[in-house]
Amino acid sequence: MNKFTIASVAVATALLAGCGGSSSGSNGGDGNTGKPPVGGEAEVCFNPTLWEDATHEATWQARWSEESDFYLQTEHTQISNGVDFEEHKSITQVEYISNYSETPLGFELESKSHRLQKSRNGSSQRFEYYVIDEQSTSVSYAGDQYVNDFDGSVEDDRDVNSPAAPQWLFGSDKGQTTAASYTSEFSFFLDGQLEDRLVYGQNKRQVTFNGFETIDVNGKSVETCSFSIDSTLKGNADGEVWTDIEQSEQWIDKDTGVVVKSIRSFQEIVDGMVDYESYEEKVLKAYVIDGEVIFSTEDEELPEA
Secondary structure (H helix, E strand, C coil), X not given: CCHHHCCCCCCCCCCCCECCCEECCCCCCCCCCCCCCCXXXXXXXXXXXXXXXXXXXXXXXXXXXXXXXXXXXXXXXXXXXXXXXXXXXXXXXXXXXXXXECCCCCCCCECCCCECCCCCCEEEEEEEEEEEEXXXXXXXXXXXXXXXXECCEEEEEEEEEEEEEEXXXXXXXXXXXXXXXXXXXXXXXXXXXXXXXXXXXEEEEEEEEEEEEEEEECCEEEEEEEEEEEEEEEEEECCEEEEEEEEEEEEEECCCCCEEEEEEEEEEEECCEEEEEEEEEEEEEEEEECCEEEEECCCCCCCCC
């Protein structure tokens, strides 16, 4: 299937964040000016039509430790363009319409500033924001937003990266690493009024295109682009000092541009001790856009190129 014939698809399952930086490659970014590498080998895995307005459904095999069994997880998302998010104007929004799964009992999704949960008498919304640069074939992560309506009181949490943090730099060559730095700012609104705003600290990130790799995706052999992303945050806010270390590897299908496998590990270190850590591994089973199957590990027929 020719990825550029797909009407509308989105890689709504991105896990990390980051834009701009310096690169060790000859076509690399220009310092920390927000210019990612261009013209590299990984461009074959970039599919701009993935980020057009559409409704998406991704079904995964997921697990939260290397020793645990995989369970089924399904995500529903809506892609919308031309959305403003704090300083980032007219960018791409990914709204998580619903998340449901056979999640192990007691498991809770958690992030640095907030926990994603649902009140008995309320509702929750989650949004992620991306900057898509077709000229440099890059995807950068501007931040996220959680909106919770608990008994009529609306809480709005926002994490914003300045500048947007490099996520996938498809202009990279094999073995090329691009470095970037950016700040992460947290804001909390209550019923539309700003209650708190603070800068967590300075993030440093390295995005590496490892090259092409053929991997097993739930029994299906898939040729992919492999990316590694290493991020470190030196946090210092409200008298608290900590270090967050996040490492991930993601494999992107060359035919469609969708993420087919990802592994992520995270540690928060306080006073030299690990205060919190997590692990996530996801392997794609199927990806559907506006009702059309784009990727599947089953034997069903896919649309012709």
